[in-house]
Amino acid sequence: MIPELKKASEQKMQKSLESLKADLGKVRTGRAHTGILDHVQVDYYGSMVAITQVANITLIDARTIGVQPWEKPMVAKVEKAIRDSDLGLNPASQGELIRVPMPALTEERRRDLIKVIKHEGENAKVAIRNLRRDAISHLKDALKKKEISEDDERRALDDMQRLTDRYVAEVDRALADKEKDLMAI
Known part of the structure; x- marks a missing residue:
């Protein structure tokens, strides 16, 4: 029971970290990258779809993204969607x-x-700490039901704390890297 709980908690913490890294990737630095436009939605014949479903996105140079819609009538709609997004970009x-x-x-x-x-x-740290809290409550319930010994519970609690500390440190590292990227001119 304890190994499954640790494994499940670790997988969820990893997902929280991956989600943070994906969110950080959307925050733009001075350099261009195609992931910036991932969440832009385009009106495609009455339904809203991701820009990647109606256009090819490439890097022209370090500061310019090229967007080539697959259909000629979509050029104006794609341009308007990029301009209206909250990214502060001015396509031409x-x-x-x-x-x-x-x-x-x-x-x-x-x-x-x-x-x-x-x-x-x-937010990512709070999510990781919430996962630790949930795991601890499962351990305490198991101890009350006499499914595990007090020694096993204590070791598992220590392991959960170490796991939490490791993932919080990973979050701090990811933030420091992104902050360094943002401050680089």
């Missing part, structure tokens, strides 16, 4: 290709983005 179409230049980040905008990533990091 050149025939069938839409160029999306990445503006340089100001110092103030960098500070705002750091606040955003720290908030995301804190």
